Amino acid sequence: MKSRIVKHQGPWVIAVVLLAGLVDAKCADSGNGGMSGSRPNVVFFLGDDQSRFDHSAYGNPTVPTPTTDALSKESLVFDKAFTGQAICAPSRSMLYTGLYPLRNGCFINHTKIRAGVKTLPVYLEELGYNVILAGKSHVGPAAQFSWSKSFPPVENEGASRPGIPLDEIDGFLADPGTKPFCLLITSEFPHPPYMKSTPYTADDVTLAPFISKSERSLKNAAFFYANIVEKEKELAAVLKLLEEHEQKDKSIVFYADDHGLFRGKFTAYDSGLNVAFMVRWPEKVKAGRSDALVSFADFVPTMIELAGGNPPQELDGKSLLPILENGGGKIHDYVYGVTVNQGILDRHVFPQRSVHDGRYHYIHNFNSLERIKRDESEGKEIHPFLKMGAEKHKDLPEEMLFDTQSDPHEMNNLAGDPKLTEIKQRLKSELFRWMREQNDYLTESGSVPFLQVGKRFALDQYDAELNPIPKGLVGCLKGKTINPHDATAPKADR
Structure with missing residues (x-):
């Protein structure tokens, strides 16, 4: 004063x-035109396994997304919103902690966040909010995700997956109590398996250019469209309930998908990491589009500031309120991506890290065949699992650089272009700086370790269908794996 x-x-x-x-x-x-501390009700609808490119609001001319298309016309639509890892549990854990996967500890699917990491329900309940999860969870441990209420998915007759609990959502919105609320509605669609039938044919679908137009790909897309329709119906039902219970004008609505699917899931491409993200708040957030570089890590600090708190400095994210208020602006110079590939059904060793400045996207492949051959030429002994992982991605070099402005589908690797050497080096330096800050277990020239995962997904666990490894490799990693949480713990805790 x-x-x-x-x-x-x-x-x-x-x-x-x-x-x-x-x-x-x-x-x-x-500040922020009164948004900070305004304490609105919040509804966040999260789709599952849908690429940004599979939305009419983002340019797909044939995909059946009428609900998100209509919502986009009332929302601020973000063109450059990113999750930090294109896989379910890590993406959701990042959204609910404000920390990238390596820092919150969940960077392998079906695993838990690090002990002591604070989560969205804890932050908001301290600020007087009720925080409700309605639908799919896929985060843990339960003790650290202390939802005020939790409504699990429900049987969905005739559908390929369970549905969101609409009756419970209806009942809650009819009588939400005296506290403001944050209602997270997490659909299981359009995640496979697909519906048994689809009204769409190969002539009805639009494929991204990196997907071959084979009969199988076209058929998969046609069935994927049917799953998308289920998610669109769920979202439409939720938006209708908000109107029926007079919550539309009093609530800020977020829509996003956790990550992409085709050449997206388990990868570091934009088709996996660059997600649909839109925000509607009548009379508060002006409808339009923003090219601001934003991250899933930004949701927690945004919510804390809306609720009247001060976001902790140690979070990886920043509040989106300046952008929501002004319709634009800049809060990040870079966003980052992580890929592991151990601990999944199609388990193998091919870790990736990436950095994006909004235009140029640099990806480093730590177990490329290029690197394997270089190490072999230097006389290094290479473990069979490293060779097998590299062979699965034999066409991917150690470094990739894409100009997503001229090449949005990342078809043309520019890492070897001498005109872009300075840009590549800037991004590469920034990536390895960030990795050190995140306590990454990988370094540029260090070895690629084997991680401890559940027995079901272990590299040396034989599975005739999913992991038909040579008998000589069964059980060969006993005593040779590292604990993921220990390997990425802050140095003071090791």
Whole structure:
């Protein structure tokens, strides 16, 4: 508060001046046009396994997404929103912690966050909110995700997956109580398996250019469209309930997908990491589009600030309120991506890390065949599992660089272009700086370790269909794997 000097005035004038100063200070503190501390109700609808390119709002001319298309016309639509890992549990854990996967500890699917990591329900309940999860969870441990209420998915007759619990959502919105709420509605669609039938044919679908137009690909896309329709129906039902219970104008609505699917899931491409993301808040957030570089890590600090708290400095994300208020602006210079590939059904060793500046996207492949051959030429002994992982991606070099402005589907690797050497080196330096900050277990020239995962997904666990490894490799990693949480713990904790 600025000091003011008032001469020859009575006590009542001084009191008025001081009061005016306090009002000025309070207005200055609120900031962001009153959004900070405004404590609205919040609804976040999360789709499962849908690429940004599989939305009409993002340019696909044939995909059946009428609900998200209509929502986009009322929302601020983000063109450059990113998750940090294109796989379910890590993406959701990042959304709910404000930390990238390596820091929160969940960078392998079907695993838990690190002990002591604070989560969205904890932050918001401390600020007087109820935080409800309605639908798919896929995060843990339960003790650290202390939802005020949790409504599990329900049987969905005739559908390929369970549905969102609409009756419970309806009941809650009819009587939400006196506290503001954050309602997370997490669909299981359009994640496979696909519906038994589809009204769509090969002539109805649009494929990204990196997908071959084979009969199988076209058929898969036609069935994928049927799954998308199920998610669109769920979202439409939720938006209708908000209107019926007079919540539309009082609630800020977020829509996003956890990550992409085709040449997206388990990869570091934009088709996996660059997600659909839109925000609707009538009379508060102006509808339009933003090219601001934003991250799933930004949701937690955004919610904390909306609720009237101060986001911790140690979070990886930043509040989106300046962008929501102004329709644009910049909060990040870079966003980052992680890929592991151990601990999944199609288990193998091919870790990736990436950095994106909004235009150029640099990806480093740590177990490329190129690197394997270089190590062999230097006389290094290469473990069979490393060779097998490299062979699965034999066409991917150690470094990839894409200009996503001219090449949005990342078809043309520019890493070897001498004209872009300076850009590549800048991004590469930034990536390895970030990896050190995140306590990554990988380094540029160090070995690629084997990670401890559940027995079902272990590299040396024989599976006739999913992991038909030579008998000589069964059980060969006993005592040779590292604990993921220990390997990425802050150095002071090791």
